[in-house]
Amino acid sequence: xxxxxxxxxxxxxxxxxxxxxxxxxxxxxxxxxxxxxxxxxxxxxxxxxxxxxxxxxxxxxxxxxxxxxxxxxxxxxxxxxxxxxxxxxxxxxxxxxxxxxxxxxxxxxxxxxxxxxxxxxxxxxxxxxxxxxxxxxxxxxxxxxxxxxxxxxxxxxxxxxxxxxxxxxxxxxxxxxxxxxx
Amino acid sequence: xxxxxxxxxxxxxxxxxxxxxxxxxxxxxxxxxxxxxxxxxxxxxxxxxxxxxxxxxxxxxxxxxxxxxxxxxxxxxxxxxxxxxxxxxxxxxxxxxxxxxxxxxxxxxxxxxxxxxxxxxxxxxxxxxxxxxxxxxxxxxxxxxxxxxxxxxxxxxxxxxxxxxxxxxxxxxxxxxxxxxxxxxxxxxxxxxxxxxxxxxxxxxxxxxxxxxxxx
Numbered sequence: 001x002x003x004x005x006x007x008x009x010x011x012x013x014x015x016x017x018x019x020x021x022x023x024x025x026x027x028x029x030x031x032x033x034x035x036x037x038x039x040x041x042x043x044x045x046x047x048x049x050x051x052x053x054x055x056x057x058x059x060x061x062x063x064x065x066x067x068x069x070x071x072x073x074x075x076x077x078x079x080x081x082x083x084x085x086x087x088x089x090x091x092x093x094x095x096x097x098x099x100x101x102x103x104x105x106x107x108x109x110x111x112x113x114x115x116x117x118x119x120x121x122x123x124x125x126x127x128x129x130x131x132x133x134x135x136x137x138x139x140x141x142x143x144x145x146x147x148x149x150x151x152x153x154x155x156x157x158x159x160x161x162x163x164x165x166x167x168x169x170x171x172x173x174x175x176x177x178x179x180x181x182x
Numbered sequence: 183x184x185x186x187x188x189x190x191x192x193x194x195x196x197x198x199x200x201x202x203x204x205x206x207x208x209x210x211x212x213x214x215x216x217x218x219x220x221x222x223x224x225x226x227x228x229x230x231x232x233x234x235x236x237x238x239x240x241x242x243x244x245x246x247x248x249x250x251x252x253x254x255x256x257x258x259x260x261x262x263x264x265x266x267x268x269x270x271x272x273x274x275x276x277x278x279x280x281x282x283x284x285x286x287x288x289x290x291x292x293x294x295x296x297x298x299x300x301x302x303x304x305x306x307x308x309x310x311x312x313x314x315x316x317x318x319x320x321x322x323x324x325x326x327x328x329x330x331x332x333x334x335x336x337x338x339x340x341x342x343x344x345x346x347x348x349x350x351x352x353x354x355x356x357x358x359x360x361x362x363x364x365x366x367x368x369x370x371x372x373x374x375x376x377x378x379x380x381x382x383x384x385x386x387x388x389x390x391x392x393x394x395x396x397x398x
Contacts, residue, residue, distance in 0.1 A: 006255055010242055013251045014202060015229050021205035022226045025218060032275070033206070035268055037250035039336055042264050045254065046343035120231045143233060147195040166194065167187035167224070174227040 008048065009041060016040050019068035040068050127176040135169035142166060186212050186221050194228055200235040202245075258344030262311035265341050270309050272330040280305050283329060287391075290325050297388050304392040315341025319398040322391040338396075 020036050028036060124143065128136055141151045152162045189211045196203035205225055212218050237245070245251055257263040273283060284301035287293075293301070307313040315338070323334035332340070390398040 005258075006246075009251060009254060010245050011234060013245050013248070015232075015234075017250070018203075018205040018229045019226060021209070022222045022229065025209060025222050026206065026214070031271065034249045035271060038253050038264055038268060039332060039340055041250060041254045042257070042343040043336060043339040046339035124231060142194055142198070143231070145198045145233065145235075147199065148191055163187040163191045166191050170190060170224045170227055173231065174223060177227060177230065 005045065005048070009045060012044065013037075013041065016044065016068060023068045036068075123177065123180050126180065127173055130176055131169055131172045135165045135172060138162060138165040139169040139173065142169075186217050186224075190221060190224050190228070193225060194232070197228070197232055197235055200237050200241060202237070202241060205229075254343075257340075260311060260344070261314040261316060261341070262308070263315060263341040263343055265308060265313075265315060265337075266311040268340060269326075269330070269337075272332065273309075276330055278329065280309075283326075286329055287322070287325055290328075291321075291387065291391065293388055300388055304388070308392070313392065316345065317393045317395055319391050319394055320396050321398070 017037050020033065020040055024033070024036070128140065131139060137155060138151055141154060146154070148159060148162050148166070151157075151166075152159050155162070157165070189208050193203050193205070193208045205222075208225070209218055209222060212221050246255065253264060253267045257267070273280070278286075280302050281298070284298050284305055287301050287305075288295065288298050304313065308315075308318070318338075318341070320334055320338070323337045325334075327334045327337055330337075385394065
């Protein structure tokens with residue numbers, strides 16, 4: 001089991017590193033970032049070992065994202081205490097302006113909600129048909145691993161056009177994900 | 183075509199190709215502010231749905247030896263998990279010495295000032311990995327979290343994440359010969375030793391916080 005777990009941690013490490021970085025957007029320095037990733041991987045591992053019952057990789061990825069957000073807030077809080085800089089939660093407000101909930105209980109509740117969300121495959125099966133057709137084709141090829149040059153050639157469009165369609169496709173997917181997770 | 187679109191696209195290509203792109207480096211390619219926030223949101227969405235790339239054996243070895251992964255893998259099997267590697271750094275970033283943290287805990291829990299040195303000794307054991315993380319009370323972890331940043335639950339998982347992965351040890355006993363017959367003198371010797379051995383000091387509140395279990 002340990003060998004399986006180690007391979008799973010390695011599988012998820014890059015994704016977790018990226019989610020942590022996207023969550024703090026440069027607010028954490030290199031050491032803080034590494035600590036945040038380690039803490040997130042430890043929490044992820046604890047949840048994995050305690051609750052894994054054959055749940056899908058997509059559900060685990062959903063759990064990663066919520067973990068990443070809350071771990072970043074925790075690590076930054078320690079540094080801000082030392083620097084005595086403004087509000088501990090500055091910059092972390094929710095879009096509607098309400099302060100973020102960072103209490104342990106709420107973090108666990110949110111992580112559990114994320115874990116119950118459907119896996120990525122089901123989400124994409126639901127969402128992709130709802131994406132604008134010109135953007136959808138580019139997203140489908142991207143999700144199958146095609147690089148931009150291949151997509152441009154396949155669809156007979158310029159690189160710039162391919163960039164735009166990808167970006168707009170991702171914006172549509174993001175909006176759809178928020179709907180799907182709500 | 184905006185820079186954000188190109189940077190997002192470059193990241194997605196690099197991810198799919200297994201080139202291990204670093205989100206932080208890509209975020210730095212766009213100006214701070216709305217553009218960077220928008221890119222971060224799109225990268226988050228990508229990371230939620232992206233297929234796992236095929237990594238070469240060399241890439242997997244590099245991921246395994248990266249600092250966060252190496253510390254997590256090394257923490258499995260110990261009762262303290264990540265504490266020896268992470269807690270001292272969190273404490274230093276918070277600008278606290280062990281003595282400072284001990285004083286805060288003494289004040290927080292209304293302990294006697296004379297308990298500061300014992301509290302500091304417990305904290306040293308916690309940071310060196312010689313304290314069983316599973317025996318530390320949730321109240322103490324919450325108090326440490328309030329001082330250091332991470333929540334009590336995060337600190338608990340940082341210590342205990344690998345416990346479920348330890349192989350159960352099995353003890354095999356096989357009698358080689360019948361046990362020697364016990365004599366009354368043997369029993370009296372044992373009893374007298376027990377009577378003369380000083381009893382352990384009863385556990386006080388400080389002991390319970392650090393070793394009394396999660397519900398202490």
